[in-house]
Amino acid sequence: MRSKKRGHFCKGCGGFLPNxxxxxxxxxxxxxxxxxKAGKLVSTESNSDYNRNFHLLSKAIRxxxxxxxxxxxxxxxxxxxxxxxxxxxxxxxxxxxxxxxxQKFLVSEKLQKSEVVMEVLCKKYYDTMDNGHSxxxxxxxxxxxxxxxKKRRQHLEVISSIQHFK
Numbered sequence: 001m002r003s004k005k006r007g008h009f010c011k012g013c014g015g016f017l018p019n020x021x022x023x024x025x026x027x028x029x030x031x032x033x034x035x036x037k038a039g040k041l042v043s044t045e046s047n048s049d050y051n052r053n054f055h056l057l058s059k060a061i062r063x064x065x066x067x068x069x070x071x072x073x074x075x076x077x078x079x080x081x082x083x084x085x086x087x088x089x090x091x092x093x094x095x096x097x098x099x100x101x102x103q104k105f106l107v108s109e110k111l112q113k114s115e116v117v118m119e120v121l122c123k124k125y126y127d128t129m130d131n132g133h134s135x136x137x138x139x140x141x142x143x144x145x146x147x148x149x150k151k152r153r154q155h156l157e158v159i160s161s162i163q164h165f166k
Contacts, residue, residue, distance in 0.1 A: 060079055063149075067134075067137050085162075086121065094111050105161075
């Protein structure tokens with residue numbers, strides 16, 4: 001069950017803010033006091049939906065890492081307690097890992113490719129590179145001393161199943 005967000009969504013800055021950051025009229029207009037003071041206008045409903053989806057996806061996609069193999073590399077991440085993999089060029093399909101099934105990787109039905117999903121994945125990909133969460137497949141496979149956070153260790157099972165992915 002998903003917990004309800006506290007506060008209110010601001011269409012101007014695209015974030016969830018506490019209720020105190022909105023004036024009485026600001027709640028209705030979905031603009032916080034600072035955005036309203038700055039004169040920001042929200043032109044289309046689709047723009048605010050896009051910002052809201054971008055914000056929610058950015059928070060939901062986590063524990064990202066990049067694995068480099070000899071001729072290809074993969075971007076791994078977690079979304080809603082499932083593990084996903086996509087080629088690091090981000091042009092291939094998004095696959096969900098199913099460790100308990102014979103076919104380990106299936107094209108994701110839950111996380112479909114869209115403009116907002118691809119923008120979030122691209123942002124997360126470059127953040128992952130900048131934060132040093134990219135690893136060589138051979139080192140991960142044979143070296144016990146590679147430093148990986150506990151949260152990213154869940155991807156080791158996915159990495160060991162990559163031969164099923166090809």
